[in-house]
Amino acid sequence: MSYRTPLSQARGLGSAKHGVGHWLSERVAAIALVxxxxxxxYSVILLAGMDYYEAAAWIGDPLNATLMILTIFVSTSHMISxxxxxxxxxxxSNLNKAAALLLNLFIGWLAGAxxxxxVLKVALGGA
Numbered sequence: 001m002s003y004r005t006p007l008s009q010a011r012g013l014g015s016a017k018h019g020v021g022h023w024l025s026e027r028v029a030a031i032a033l034v035x036x037x038x039x040x041x042y043s044v045i046l047l048a049g050m051d052y053y054e055a056a057a058w059i060g061d062p063l064n065a066t067l068m069i070l071t072i073f074v075s076t077s078h079m080i081s082x083x084x085x086x087x088x089x090x091x092x093s094n095l096n097k098a099a100a101l102l103l104n105l106f107i108g109w110l111a112g113a114x115x116x117x118x119v120l121k122v123a124l125g126g127a
Contacts, residue, residue, distance in 0.1 A: 022081065029078035036071040043068075056122055065123035069116050076112030080104060 043064070047055050059065055083104045091097040 022085075026078065026081050026085075029074050029081065032074050033071075033078060036067065036074060039067055040071050059119065059122050060125065062123075065119060068119050072112055072115045072119065076108055076115075080108040083108070 047058065050058065059068065084101060087097060087100045087104060091100050
């Protein structure tokens with residue numbers, strides 16, 4: 001029993017065979033975010049009772065800085081991937097879709113890079 005429509009059978013069209021990579025990367029990022037977000041929530045609660053200098057010393061710890069940068073990177077890539085799916089599904093004009101996809105990449109990675117730069121600046125004692 002085939003689930004393909006008669007028109008798709010006549011055209012010979014089927015899966016483009018590239019959606020599995022996007023799907024898998026979204027799931028891996030989501031799974032990686034579970035412990036990172038739990039650590040981030042614990043960190044926010046911990047940092048709430050600290051002043052600026054204690055918080056700067058806390059982020060200066062290599063483990064905390066690494067986990068913070070990893071959380072920013074994974075969440076940024078997960079966000080960009082999710083917004084890409086929404087744009088691909090709901091923007092129909094090819095020109096608008098291309099512009100929205102480029103804007104999504106540019107703004108997403110710019111925000112992520114600025115956040116990572118800020119963590120590095122504080123962690124390395126530049127702030």
